[in-house]
Amino acid sequence: MTAHSRTGQHIYYVGDAFDADAPVSTGLTHAKLNNLVHLHDMSSQHRINWFQTGDLNPLAVNANDATDWYFLGRWTFPWSFAIDGWLRQPVLVVDGYGNGGTLTVRAVISPFGEANVLRGGVQVMGANHDAFLTVEDSTTSSTSGQIIYYPVIETGTWQTDKADMMQRMRDSGMRSFSTPNNPTDDEPVGVVVPTLALELWAQYDADSEINDASVTRVSLREFVGP
Amino acid sequence: MTAFVKSSHEVTIPNPKETHYPVYAGAPVRGKDWQRMADVANSIAGIPVQRVPVTYIDQQVSAGGSVTLEFRSASQGTATHRVWTVQFQAPGAAVVGTVQGEDFSYNTGPAEISVIESQTRGSSSDALTLTVTVDAASPAVARILFVSCYDLPRGELQADTTDYGVAQTSCARHAAIIDQGAGESVRGVDQAIAQLETRLRRNMLQWSTTTNGILGLSATDSTTFQELGGSIVLAPSFEAAATRAAETWAYASGNGEVRISALSGDSVTIAFASGSYTWTQGSDLDVAAENLANTGGTNPDGTQEQVLIEYRSTDGNTFGVRGVSLIGG
Numbered sequence: 001m002t003a004h005s006r007t008g009q010h011i012y013y014v015g016d017a018f019d020a021d022a023p024v025s026t027g028l029t030h031a032k033l034n035n036l037v038h039l040h041d042m043s044s045q046h047r048i049n050w051f052q053t054g055d056l057n058p059l060a061v062n063a064n065d066a067t068d069w070y071f072l073g074r075w076t077f078p079w080s081f082a083i084d085g086w087l088r089q090p091v092l093v094v095d096g097y098g099n100g101g102t103l104t105v106r107a108v109i110s111p112f113g114e115a116n117v118l119r120g121g122v123q124v125m126g127a128n129h130d131a132f133l134t135v136e137d138s139t140t141s142s143t144s145g146q147i148i149y150y151p152v153i154e155t156g157t158w159q160t161d162k163a164d165m166m167q168r169m170r171d172s173g174m175r176s177f178s179t180p181n182n183p184t185d186d187e188p189v190g191v192v193v194p195t196l197a198l199e200l201w202a203q204y205d206a207d208s209e210i211n212d213a214s215v216t217r218v219s220l221r222e223f224v225g226p
Numbered sequence: 227m228t229a230f231v232k233s234s235h236e237v238t239i240p241n242p243k244e245t246h247y248p249v250y251a252g253a254p255v256r257g258k259d260w261q262r263m264a265d266v267a268n269s270i271a272g273i274p275v276q277r278v279p280v281t282y283i284d285q286q287v288s289a290g291g292s293v294t295l296e297f298r299s300a301s302q303g304t305a306t307h308r309v310w311t312v313q314f315q316a317p318g319a320a321v322v323g324t325v326q327g328e329d330f331s332y333n334t335g336p337a338e339i340s341v342i343e344s345q346t347r348g349s350s351s352d353a354l355t356l357t358v359t360v361d362a363a364s365p366a367v368a369r370i371l372f373v374s375c376y377d378l379p380r381g382e383l384q385a386d387t388t389d390y391g392v393a394q395t396s397c398a399r400h401a402a403i404i405d406q407g408a409g410e411s412v413r414g415v416d417q418a419i420a421q422l423e424t425r426l427r428r429n430m431l432q433w434s435t436t437t438n439g440i441l442g443l444s445a446t447d448s449t450t451f452q453e454l455g456g457s458i459v460l461a462p463s464f465e466a467a468a469t470r471a472a473e474t475w476a477y478a479s480g481n482g483e484v485r486i487s488a489l490s491g492d493s494v495t496i497a498f499a500s501g502s503y504t505w506t507q508g509s510d511l512d513v514a515a516e517n518l519a520n521t522g523g524t525n526p527d528g529t530q531e532q533v534l535i536e537y538r539s540t541d542g543n544t545f546g547v548r549g550v551s552l553i554g555g
Contacts, residue, residue: 032416032419032420033263035419035423036263036266036267036270036419036422037266039270039419039422039423039426040266040269040270042426042428043270043273043275043302043426044428045275045276045279045376045428045429046276046279046428046429046430046431046459046460047276047279047280047374048279048280048374049279049280049281049430049431049432049457049458049459050279050280050281050282050372050457051282051433051455051456051457051458052282052455053282053433053435053441053454053455073371073372075280075313075372075374076311076338077276077280077374077376078274078276078376080273080274093458093530095458217456217457217458219457219458219459219530220280221460223516
C-alpha cells in the first residue's frame, strides 16, 4: 500500500484537491474513519460491576430499618469524557431481593468524591458532596422471586446537571482532560481524572413478619448515548 | 516507580472535543486539514481503561497478616501506570499496613486508599495481583470491602510503534502526505486506527477472593453445578454487531469446571485439572452488544445482558475458585 507520492512526479499535501483517482493512497478508508468513532464509543468503561456471591448478603436492609433510609455503600471511580467533551452518561442497574414488602433504592451520583490527591500530578478535585443526581425507584418483591429493576438515569436529567458539573470543574481550576502535565523523572505522565461517587441508600417497607431485603447486584457503566 | 522522561517525539493529546467531518461512502476522502483526525486517534489511545470495575471483596486481614487478590484484565497498551483503590470498613481503631507495598493508615472509615503502580504497556489480558498487609502492631483487623483498579490516562504519547501517537503537525494543512511509518501523516492515523481496533478492550467483570474466601466444594459435595453468582454486563457496540466475543478466564484449583452463561444464550465451560491455582482461559463467550439507539443501551427487547457464573467438582474432590474474569473485545 502506497501512502505517498514520492515515487511519482508530484508530492501531494494535506489540503490538496486530490481524489480517489489521484495517485495517492493513504490507507485511510471511509470505513476506518467510521471505525475511529466506533472506537471512541468502545472506550466507555464499566466502573462498577458487583454481584452477590453465594450466601453473602452484604447490602442487606434490615426490616427494622423500614422507615429509615439505610446507607448501603459509597464508591468512587473515574469517569470518561465523550467525544464532544462532555462527561459520558451513566447507566446504573440495581437488582434487589426480598420476601415481601417494598424495597426502594436511592442512588446519588456526585462529582469528585473524596478530596483525593494522587501522587504524580494526577489530582481529583476537592470535596464536593452536593447531591448531583438522584434517582429513586422501588418495586415490590414477590414472596420467593428476585426483583429486578433498572433505574436508568435519564438523559434529560443528566444533561441538565452536567453543565453545572462541568462549570464546577472549571471553577475549581481543574484542567481539561486533554491538558498534559509536565512530567518529571519521578512522576508518571498523566492527566486529571474526573471522579464521581455513587451512594446507594435503601428503604425497606416490610410487613410485620420481617424478612430482610437486599441489593444483590450493582452495575454502573458509561454510555455514549443514543 | 518508573521514571518517564519526556522526549521530543512525544505527542500531546488534545481536547477530545472534536468536530466530525462528514464522510460519505463512495466519495473521495478529502479534507483541508487532517489534524482533527489525528487528535481523535490520540485521545482514544490516551483514554484510561478500568482494569477492575469496583468489586466486592469482604475479606479481612489480621494484624501481621497478608492477603492477595488475583485479577485478570486487559489494558489498552499505552498506560504506564495504574491506580488501585481499596475501600476498608471502619475498624474502630488504628490500622497500619501496606497496599502494593505503599504504606497506609487510618482509624476512621470507611476509608479509601489509592496507590499508583507502574506497569508495562501490555495490551493482552494481564494477571494482576493485589497484596494487602497489616502491621503486626496494628490493634485492629482490617476488613477489605471493595477493590477497583484503573489505568491512568496518558497526557502524551510517543509517536512510535508502541504508543502509535500521531504528530498533529504532520496532518496539518500544507503538510506533505508521506509514509514515514507510525506517528506521522495520514498514514500514521491509519496505523493508529488499526492498532486501536486490536487493543481497545472493555473489562466487564472481575471477581476475586482471598484464600480465606475460596468458594470451594469439599469431597462430600455433589458434582452438580453450584451458583457462584452473576452480574450484569454489556458488550461494547461496534459496527452494529448484535453480539461481541468476550474473553473468559477463571482462577481455580482441583478437578472441576467453571461455567459462564449469558442470558442471551451462549455458554462457556472452563475445565480445570490442576492441584494448584492457575488462570485458565476458556472459549470466547458471545454477549449481547449494547444498542446505541436505545437509552441505556438496552437490548432490542429492553433487557440488559447478564451472565451467570457456576462451578462444580468433576471428581467429587475439593475444587476451589478464587477468580473469574470477563473481558469484552
